[in-house]
Amino acid sequence: MKSYIKHDEWRVVESGFHAEFNEITESLMSLGNGKMGQRGNFEERYSGKTLQGNYVAGVWFPDKTRVGWWKNGYPDYFAKVINSINWIGIDIEIDGEMVDLAKCEILEFYRELHMQHGHLMRFCKIRLQNGKELHIESVRFCSITHDQIGQVDYEIIPVNFDGKIKITPYLDGNVQNRDSNYNEYFWDEISKSANDNRAYLQVKTKENKFAVERFDICAGMDVEIFLGGHKQAVSFKNIESEKYTGLEFEIDAKKMQSVRILKKVAIHSSNNFFPDYLVTECEKSLDSVANLKLQVLQRDAWKLKWENCDIKIEGDESAQQGIRFNIFHLLQTYTGQDARLNIGPKGFTGEKYGGVTYWDTEAYCIPFYLSAAEHSVARNLLVYRYNHLQKAILNAQKLGFKKGAALYPMVTMNGEECHNEWEITFEEIHRNGAIAYAIYDYINYTGDETYLNEFGLEVLISISRFWSQRITWSENLRKFVMLGVTGPNEYENNVNNNWYTNYIAIWTLKYTLEAINKVKNNATDYLRIKAELNFEEKEETARWTEIVDKMHFPYDEERQVYLQQDGFLDKELLNVEQIRQHRPINQNWSWDRILRSCFIKQADVLQGLCFFEDDFDIDTQRRNFDFYEPMTVHESSLSPCVHTILACKLDKIEKAYEMYVRTARLDLDDYNNDTEDGLHITSMAGTWMSVVKGFGGMRVKNTQLHLNPILPSNWESLSFRVGLKNNLLEIGISKDGVTIKNLSESDVEISLFDNKVLIKGNSEYFSVG
Ligand code: BGC
Numbered sequence: 162m163k164s165y166i167k168h169d170e171w172r173v174v175e176s177g178f179h180a181e182f183n184e185i186t187e188s189l190m191s192l193g194n195g196k197m198g199q200r201g202n203f204e205e206r207y208s209g210k211t212l213q214g215n216y217v218a219g220v221w222f223p224d225k226t227r228v229g230w231w232k233n234g235y236p237d238y239f240a241k242v243i244n245s246i247n248w249i250g251i252d253i254e255i256d257g258e259m260v261d262l263a264k265c266e267i268l269e270f271y272r273e274l275h276m277q278h279g280h281l282m283r284f285c286k287i288r289l290q291n292g293k294e295l296h297i298e299s300v301r302f303c304s305i306t307h308d309q310i311g312q313v314d315y316e317i318i319p320v321n322f323d324g325k326i327k328i329t330p331y332l333d334g335n336v337q338n339r340d341s342n343y344n345e346y347f348w349d350e351i352s353k354s355a356n357d358n359r360a361y362l363q364v365k366t367k368e369n370k371f372a373v374e375r376f377d378i379c380a381g382m383d384v385e386i387f388l389g390g391h392k393q394a395v396s397f398k399n400i401e402s403e404k405y406t407g408l409e410f411e412i413d414a415k416k417m418q419s420v421r422i423l424k425k426v427a428i429h430s431s432n433n434f435f436p437d438y439l440v441t442e443c444e445k446s447l448d449s450v451a452n453l454k455l456q457v458l459q460r461d462a463w464k465l466k467w468e469n470c471d472i473k474i475e476g477d478e479s480a481q482q483g484i485r486f487n488i489f490h491l492l493q494t495y496t497g498q499d500a501r502l503n504i505g506p507k508g509f510t511g512e513k514y515g516g517v518t519y520w521d522t523e524a525y526c527i528p529f530y531l532s533a534a535e536h537s538v539a540r541n542l543l544v545y546r547y548n549h550l551q552k553a554i555l556n557a558q559k560l561g562f563k564k565g566a567a568l569y570p571m572v573t574m575n576g577e578e579c580h581n582e583w584e585i586t587f588e589e590i591h592r593n594g595a596i597a598y599a600i601y602d603y604i605n606y607t608g609d610e611t612y613l614n615e616f617g618l619e620v621l622i623s624i625s626r627f628w629s630q631r632i633t634w635s636e637n638l639r640k641f642v643m644l645g646v647t648g649p650n651e652y653e654n655n656v657n658n659n660w661y662t663n664y665i666a667i668w669t670l671k672y673t674l675e676a677i678n679k680v681k682n683n684a685t686d687y688l689r690i691k692a693e694l695n696f697e698e699k700e701e702t703a704r705w706t707e708i709v710d711k712m713h714f715p716y717d718e719e720r721q722v723y724l725q726q727d728g729f730l731d732k733e734l735l736n737v738e739q740i741r742q743h744r745p746i747n748q749n750w751s752w753d754r755i756l757r758s759c760f761i762k763q764a765d766v767l768q769g770l771c772f773f774e775d776d777f778d779i780d781t782q783r784r785n786f787d788f789y790e791p792m793t794v795h796e797s798s799l800s801p802c803v804h805t806i807l808a809c810k811l812d813k814i815e816k817a818y819e820m821y822v823r824t825a826r827l828d829l830d831d832y833n834n835d836t837e838d839g840l841h842i843t844s845m846a847g848t849w850m851s852v853v854k855g856f857g858g859m860r861v862k863n864t865q866l867h868l869n870p871i872l873p874s875n876w877e878s879l880s881f882r883v884g885l886k887n888n889l890l891e892i893g894i895s896k897d898g899v900t901i902k903n904l905s906e907s908d909v910e911i912s913l914f915d916n917k918v919l920i921k922g923n924s925e926y927f928s929v930g
Pocket of ligand 1: 519521649762796
């Protein structure tokens with residue numbers, strides 16, 4: 162754990178430079194706007210520890226799969242979101258010495274990510290090797306009002322000298338991914354040009370045999386110079402080399418006189434325009450923002466976002482900072498306007514996980530976007546999977562499944578599988594269930610049943626077909642069983658009858674049967690779907706019903722708990738406290754030792770109890786929690802939030818708080834020693850759930866809001882807003898009671914501590930206790 166980031170309600174602050182943690186700070190201070198994003202790198206050169214990262218949504222490269230032992234069915238490539246043009250760069254040279262914070266003396270240093278205003282600010286005072294001192298201040302952001310634009314406002318003040326400063330703002334496509342095979346570069350140059358104070362660079366992803374699609378990116382920069390606050394007419398010298406264009410100029414600066422460089426950059430990709438038009442589009446975008454005060458617009462736009470998405474916690478600054486940090490990054494990563502995009506586990510903050518889609522989206526992110534954004538945002542996430550259905554069917558075919566069975570990939574960019582560890586790629590099939598569950602979740606929350614007719618039912622039938630082929634009839638048990646799977650707990654591989662997987666499979670079959678009956682009300686839609694899928698309703702549904710009736714669920718009668726898998730009780734059942742000094746076990750133990758142990762990477766049985774809580778009474782939930790929680794090491798970021806939610810429900814408030822801090826400050830305090838790789842974006846939605854579903858006790862059942870709040874003892878109050886079908890509600894929970902403000906015109910009925918309450922439009926309700 163690290164504690165160099167200052168606690169502050171709205172800002173992430175590094176005071177004094179911590180060079181050894183620079184990659185961590187770069188992750189924490191990442192910026193984004195849904196369309197592009199970047200790590201918190203410095204604008205000027207830096208030869209110290211750094212992971213350079215600029216990313217454009219939906220732009221990726223199919224890197225050849227490298228594995229030691231090839232298994233039939235492995236995908237040929239691994240989709241990577243790639244580091245793209247560095248657009249923030251500004252070189253500063255004084256008397257032949259290039260400013261490089263790793264090589265000069267740092268006299269003062271401060272940087273902050275301003276979450277309320279949506280920008281990254283840095284201030285430093287440095288002494289160069291030649292003795293000259295400079296004051297540097299920069300403010301940077303990815304615009305959320307003009308999501309093709311980024312801006313760097315960079316100021317230099319010579320502190321102890323008058324003299325010439327050579328300054329070169331540039332665009333550079335000579336960038337790599339740290340995780341590229343064989344140190345390859347992924348970009349070819351297409352064009353570069355410069356004109357006055359503007360320069361453009363267009364690059365294209367390299368050709369390789371897996372690249373069905375190649376992507377072009379173009380960046381255009383517009384540079385303005387101010388001396389002592391006055392705009393200067395500067396003649397720039399265009400410096401060009403391969404995949405690089407810079408606008409160099411030299412300025413005579415006086416001691417304590419400010420030299421300000423305002424660099425606006427437009428970025429477009431071939432995802433939205435034909436490659437031939439990209440330079441023109443960048444030019445048009447730069448023209449369109451030429452006279453705008455983008456930073457003011459940015460601040461106002463973030464203010465609006467926060468109005469509905471903020472969560473206020475009084476009495477606990479670190480918890481407050483934690484939740485805002487998580488919400489800020491979620492809002493920066495995905496805006497839900499484009500159904501081709503999704504949410505990578507690292508978002509725009511690093512390379513790990515390839516930046517692609519996992520079950521995390523359905524299991525963790527959908528609830529956040531359902532409540533905190535327009536319903537169309539969550540809908541687009543569902544449509545993303547619908548659009549990949551044919552590829553999921555092909556994926557299942559490749560593995561030997563038939564008749565339209567769909568297995569969605571474990572990891573994907575365009576619907577094709579690109580994960581390559583057999584025990585996960587072929588066996589972690591519970592992901593299919595989460596995709597079905599998300600359809601239910603969306604309809605339950607929004608009431609938008611038309612989704613089933615338009616898209617949902619096709620996905621459900623195809624997934625159900627997969628389950629019905631994936632199970633095996635066991636003559637021995639006289640039950641259906643599911644062999645050779647990996648559950649959410651990836652510290653067990655190739656197990657039989659993972660309870661969670663069996664449960665979600667059966668649940669999917671039941672939900673699909675219900676969905677068929679609903680869609681049948683519209684004969685035209687139903688007949689179309691039946692024809693499209695060659696659905697043999699009678700035979701297929703009869704088999705599903707039989708499976709539902711005869712599925713095996715491992716259970717221990719003595720302890721009255723569900724067993725994570727067959728044979729779980731053969732393990733030595735230990736408590737994580739007994740291996741405290743060995744943690745994290747994934748860094749200290751051999752893989753076979755992990756597999757043989759009872760230790761659980763992330764919620765597994767408990768994940769099922771969280772999704773399907775209404776199927777189980779509270780005592781069952783408590784027994785399972787008490788059995789599994791002490792064996793859980795939470796070495797996946799997705800784990801603590803599930804435990805918070807259950808712990809709140811079971812009145813275990815101290816445990817809930819411990820787990821909350823772990824999820825909310827996971828990156829801020831670098832709990833898992835891996836923040837330098839990037840932030841855990843998808844688990845941030847889990848943090849949101851810990852507060853809203855955990856402490857807020859909020860559930861939506863059939864579009865109706867239910868609240869059963871409980872506060873940690875050190876919180877004075879908690880408040881958040883929830884968007885429902887026709888209403889926007891503000892929930893305030895304090896030690897005195899619960900206040901619910903209905904911010905909409907129409908009345909709303911909710912359930913508070915299991916009592917029905919009607920709240921009139923534009924009115925407030927208060928309940929003591
Ligand atoms: C977790 C998976 C998750 C993936 C990406 C892994 O460590 O075990 O459940 O999908 O990370 O977040």
